[in-house]
Amino acid sequence: MKIYEICFSPTGGTRKAADILAGELSTEIQNIDLTDSTADFNNISLTQNDISVIAVPSYGGRVPEPAAKRISAIHGNGSRAILMCVYGNRAYEDTLAELQDVAKQAGFRVISAVAAIAEHSIARQFAAGRPDAQDQACLAGFAKQIQAKLSGGDTSEPEIPGNRPYKKSGGGGMVPKPTKDCTKCGLCAEKCPVQAIDRTNPGNVNGSACISCMRCVSICPRSARKINGIMLAAVGTMLKKACSVRKDCELYI
DSSP: OOEEEEEOOSSSHHHHHHHHHHHHHOSOEEEEETTOTTOOGGGOBOOTTOEEEEEEEOBTTBOOHHHHHHHHHSBOTTOEEEEEEEESSSOOTTHHHHHHHHHHHTTOEEEEEEEEEOOOSSSTTTTTTOSOHHHHHHHHHHHHHHHHHHHTTOOOOOOOOOOSSOOOOOOOOOOOEEOTTOOOOOHHHHHOTTOOBOSSOTTOBOTTTOOOOOHHHHHOTTOOEEOOHHHHHHHHHHHHHHHSSOOOOEEEO
8 A cells, every 4th residue: 555645736835734644644655746747647557555645725716727637647546535625714615526526537536535724825924834733733633533434444435515516717817927036047937837937038927827826936046926016915905804714624534
C-alpha cells in the first residue's frame, strides 16, 4: 500500500493542509504536483490497495479547471481517496461535490472528505496564519477516524454537500502584472500552472488563460508581481462580511 498526496496548490495553502492530513496517515508520502504543467498525469496509475489525499483549493466555489483535468487523467483503478478542498474562510459551495465526481470518474473510491481553511490567496488578511494549531488538531483527529474506518474494512462513501449542476464558474479577472522591480528572471513563467506568462516578457500575460491563482505573486523572489491595488481593495471590501467569522474544518466520513 502506498499513500499519495495529489495536490493542486499554487500558493502553498492547500499543500499545508494536505501535508498535515497525509502526514498523520503515513510518514512516507508520494507527492503528485497537479500544478506541474509539464507532467504527463496519464502515466500515473494506482492500485486498489493505495490511498490518496486529493487536495484542491476552492476557486469561487468550484474545483480549478486545470486541477480537474489533471485528476481526470490519473488512473485511480479502485484505489481509496480522501478528498480535501481548501478555501479562504468564505465558502466552498460545490467544490467538494465536483471533486467527488471528478475523482470517481477517474476510478477512485471516495471514503472520506474534508473542507479545510487556509489563508486567502488573494485577500491575504482573511484566514491569515491558517491552517493553525487548532486546524492541525482537527485534521489529526480526522486522520484517526479515517484509520479506524480503514481498519474496519469500511469503504463506504460519505454524504458530501454540494449542488448538481454545480454553480456557474466565475472568471478569474485578477491578473497580476510585474512592477518596475521585475528582473525578468522567468521564474513566474516557468512555474505558472497554466503557462499564461510569456517566458521572454513576463509583462505579457494571456488573460484568458490566467486562473488568478496567485502563484506568480507568491513565488517572485523580488515581490515584483502585483494585483491592481484598486481591484484588491474592492475584493477585500466584498469579502469582509463573509470572512469575518472564523470557520472550522468540516469533516465527512
